[in-house]
Amino acid sequence: MSTAVVDARPQTAPARLALVGNPNTGKTTLFNELCGLRARTSNYPGTTTAVRVGHMPASDRHGSVEVVDLPGLYDLQGSTPEALVAANALNPAGRLRADVVLVVVDASNLARNLIIVGEVLAQSRPVVVALNMMDVARSRGIGVDVERLSQRLGCPVVPVVARRGEGIDALRHAMREAATANRVAPADLPPAPASLEALATWGAAVADACSSAPPDLTATDRLTERLDRFLTHPISGVATFIAIMCALFWTLFTLAAVPMDLIEALFGSLSEALSAVIPAGPVQDLVTQGIIGGLSGTVVFLPQICLLFFLISLLEDTGYLARAAFVMDGALSRFGLPGQSFVPLLTAHACALPGIMSARLIPNERDRLATILIAPFMSCSARLPVYVLLTSLLFAGQPALAGVAFAACYLLGAIAGLFTAWLFGRTALKGRPQPLILELPSYRTPSVKNALLAAKDQGMAFLRTAGTVIMAICIVMWWLSAYPRPDVPDAGTATVAAAAADTGAVDTKAAQASSYAGQFGKLAQPLFEPLGFDWQLTVGVVTSFLAREVFVSTMAVLEGGAGDTEVDEGVVSRIRAMTRDDGTPLFTPATAATALVFFVLAMQCLPTLAVTRKETGSGKYAVIQLAYMSSLAYVLAFLVNRGLALAGVA
Amino acid sequence: MAISQGIVRLADVEAGTTVRMSDARLEPGSRALLRALGLTDGSVLRVCKQGEPCVVQVRTTRIGLSSRVARDVFILPIEAPPAGGPAA
Numbered sequence: 137m138s139t140a141v142v143d144a145r146p147q148t149a150p151a152r153l154a155l156v157g158n159p160n161t162g163k164t165t166l167f168n169e170l171c172g173l174r175a176r177t178s179n180y181p182g183t184t185t186a187v188r189v190g191h192m193p194a195s196d197r198h199g200s201v202e203v204v205d206l207p208g209l210y211d212l213q214g215s216t217p218e219a220l221v222a223a224n225a226l227n228p229a230g231r232l233r234a235d236v237v238l239v240v241v242d243a244s245n246l247a248r249n250l251i252i253v254g255e256v257l258a259q260s261r262p263v264v265v266a267l268n269m270m271d272v273a274r275s276r277g278i279g280v281d282v283e284r285l286s287q288r289l290g291c292p293v294v295p296v297v298a299r300r301g302e303g304i305d306a307l308r309h310a311m312r313e314a315a316t317a318n319r320v321a322p323a324d325l326p327p328a329p330a331s332l333e334a335l336a337t338w339g340a341a342v343a344d345a346c347s348s349a350p351p352d353l354t355a356t357d358r359l360t361e362r363l364d365r366f367l368t369h370p371i372s373g374v375a376t377f378i379a380i381m382c383a384l385f386w387t388l389f390t391l392a393a394v395p396m397d398l399i400e401a402l403f404g405s406l407s408e409a410l411s412a413v414i415p416a417g418p419v420q421d422l423v424t425q426g427i428i429g430g431l432s433g434t435v436v437f438l439p440q441i442c443l444l445f446f447l448i449s450l451l452e453d454t455g456y457l458a459r460a461a462f463v464m465d466g467a468l469s470r471f472g473l474p475g476q477s478f479v480p481l482l483t484a485h486a487c488a489l490p491g492i493m494s495a496r497l498i499p500n501e502r503d504r505l506a507t508i509l510i511a512p513f514m515s516c517s518a519r520l521p522v523y524v525l526l527t528s529l530l531f532a533g534q535p536a537l538a539g540v541a542f543a544a545c546y547l548l549g550a551i552a553g554l555f556t557a558w559l560f561g562r563t564a565l566k567g568r569p570q571p572l573i574l575e576l577p578s579y580r581t582p583s584v585k586n587a588l589l590a591a592k593d594q595g596m597a598f599l600r601t602a603g604t605v606i607m608a609i610c611i612v613m614w615w616l617s618a619y620p621r622p623d624v625p626d627a628g629t630a631t632v633a634a635a636a637a638d639t640g641a642v643d644t645k646a647a648q649a650s651s652y653a654g655q656f657g658k659l660a661q662p663l664f665e666p667l668g669f670d671w672q673l674t675v676g677v678v679t680s681f682l683a684r685e686v687f688v689s690t691m692a693v694l695e696g697g698a699g700d701t702e703v704d705e706g707v708v709s710r711i712r713a714m715t716r717d718d719g720t721p722l723f724t725p726a727t728a729a730t731a732l733v734f735f736v737l738a739m740q741c742l743p744t745l746a747v748t749r750k751e752t753g754s755g756k757y758a759v760i761q762l763a764y765m766s767s768l769a770y771v772l773a774f775l776v777n778r779g780l781a782l783a784g785v786a
Numbered sequence: 787m788a789i790s791q792g793i794v795r796l797a798d799v800e801a802g803t804t805v806r807m808s809d810a811r812l813e814p815g816s817r818a819l820l821r822a823l824g825l826t827d828g829s830v831l832r833v834c835k836q837g838e839p840c841v842v843q844v845r846t847t848r849i850g851l852s853s854r855v856a857r858d859v860f861i862l863p864i865e866a867p868p869a870g871g872p873a874a
Contacts, residue, residue: 210819210823211822214818214822245846245847248823248844248845248847332822333826333827340845343845357843361834364841364848368838459850462839462852466838469852469854567815570813570816570819571852571854571855572839572851572852573819573849573855575849
């Protein structure tokens with residue numbers, strides 16, 4: 137766009153345009169129209185508040201203009217992190233000073249939107265108002281005199297329908313003009329700092345002078361009222377919510393499974409190909425097991441994350457999520473959580489990583505933090521093989537009871553999470569949960585383009601984490617589990633071993649037990665002695681610290697198998713037959729139950745800690761999560777073990 | 787705090803009633819959010835639905851309030867619901 141804007145700065149420092157506006161004004165849609173794929177989500181410098189930053193062409197001769205999509209706000213007076221970020225970005229002395237401010241306004245809701253317009257105008261800087269959703273205004277019988285509004289505000293006002301790309305060229309032109317124009321605040325604008333009441337009165341006066349009032353209750357309003365009553369009704373609202381969530385997660389699991397399998401197959405092939413090229417030895421192991429294994433184990437979640445954010449974005453765009461928040465608010469508020477927590481917590485049942493990332497839906501920071509801290513308690517899909525193994529060991533030949541125990545694991549995780557939210561809400565978390573107050577946006581057809589861009593954005597954000605922190609963690613944990621290698625047996629021993637039933641398994645078991653993780657497991661065994669765990673189970677706990685599903689393969693290896701990750705009857709039978717060093721069975725009902733409780737509650741997932749750290753902007757909360765979950769798992773597992781012993785269950 | 791004559795809780799009026807905002811006895815964060823959404827003192831709103839949530843409309847903005855909030859918002863009814871109008 138603006139030659140003048142770019143010329144105002146050195147070539148190395150692109151001009152900046154800040155987008156501000158109320159939530160639900162189509163700000164993100166407009167941002168996508170301006171920047172398309174040239175955007176990414178990142179934290180505002182020095183904060184954990186996510187802003188989208190994109191670029192749009194400046195002109196044929198000069199690079200591009202940086203466009204910063206600030207969080208949706210109703211006014212600039214709050215003390216929330218989002219309000220502080222917006223205030224900083226708009227401040228000429230702030231970290232991200234913008235040359236032009238584009239205020240996005242909902243034309244069908246002019247009076248309220250003018251409050252933030254007034255606050256920006258008071259700063260006497262280049263401002264353009266994008267009068268978005270003109271189509272919605274027209275459908276509601278609201279007419280806006282754009283010329284008059286522009287005169288009253290003393291800045292360009294451009295009518296647009298961002299969803300259809302209408303008015304975008306005119307908007308670019310207006311921004312180019314505004315960048316060089318000197319402007320002063322409207323004479324009738326309440327002097328800064330103005331109260332919200334004064335700004336609301338001013339906004340209402342401007343709106344009344346420049347727009348025609350809608351009829352009392354239009355047909356659209358009546359349909360909205362009927363839908364609201366239905367979707368928030370205690371019976372029909374809950375039923376609809378359950379149906380939509382079931383459909384969402386069915387779609388998520390079904391559709392994501394295909395690319396997930398493909399990713400695993402691709403990494404498997406890549407590993408094989410590299411094994412053929414790189415000579416056997418530590419370097420091959422590092423590349424094929426450490427790097428490829430670590431990458432595969434994290435990138436495999438990418439389809440779930442992208443699809444989840446695609447579906448959530450569609451739902452949010454329809455206006456339904458605001459109604460759904462009220463459906464769940466009654467139940468969750470008893471534990472100090474807002475209704476919006478439900479989607480992240482439900483998502484965490486698939487995987488804690490997208491669950492924690494989707495907590496961005498929650499506007500209140502305290503509530504968001506509470507949700508992030510408890511999300512890993514929800515039984516994710518990685519726990520499934522562990523649950524299957526341990527419930528099968530606990531109730532051998534009693535599938536009905538095993539099924540009940542399986543369901544009880546999910547319940548225990550959810551209860552532990554809710555209890556933790558309640559406990560943290562009264563201790564560690566500052567502030568009190570806010571009762572739900574939400575704007576109920578108009579029902580709309582969702583934008584597939586917006587949803588695709590949201591999915592791409594979140595996927596890229598995840599990959600940036602996966603490609604750095606998670607990958608490094610995976611490599612370190614692999615090294616701890618694989619090294620030092622046991623001494624290579626001499627030829628004679630090797631011949632004898634080869635005659636044994638399964639040389640590979642013996643070697644693998646020896647390697648697992650003698651690795652640093654294995655050694656640490658043996659060292660840590662006294663710590664787990666009160667839970668009834670022997671050194672093998674302790675090694676299983678330690679090696680699965682990277683990812684809990686590793687427990688199954690570790691136990692299979694220690695039993696003498698080949699590190700199976702699938703839990704079938706053969707694996708269960710072999711693990712059931714495992715013995716302690718004194719020859720007694722390892723998995724007694726008491727040990728299996730204790731281990732089950734431990735794995736329901738323990739934080740056995742390092743990538744989750746990395747994502748918690750990223751989303752909260754502090755390692756402190758990751759440490760709290762780890763310490764709290766591990767302690768709770770240990771204490772409850774101990775109590776179960778002692779309780780069963782007292783009840784005479786060995 | 788005494789309640790002036792005619793002032794009642796938002797949660798206690800019938801759906802369809804037009805009311806004038808009087809006071810919100812909420813913690814500062816919630817109060818500020820209400821004001822930012824247009825529920826300023828003296829603003830006129832229509833009660834669209836009662837229960838969980840309570841839905842009100844200020845000009846063209848529809849706002850959902852948990853019933854806990856609706857109990858702590860005080861309003862002055864200024865127009866009864868139209869006959870045969872919506873009921874919660």
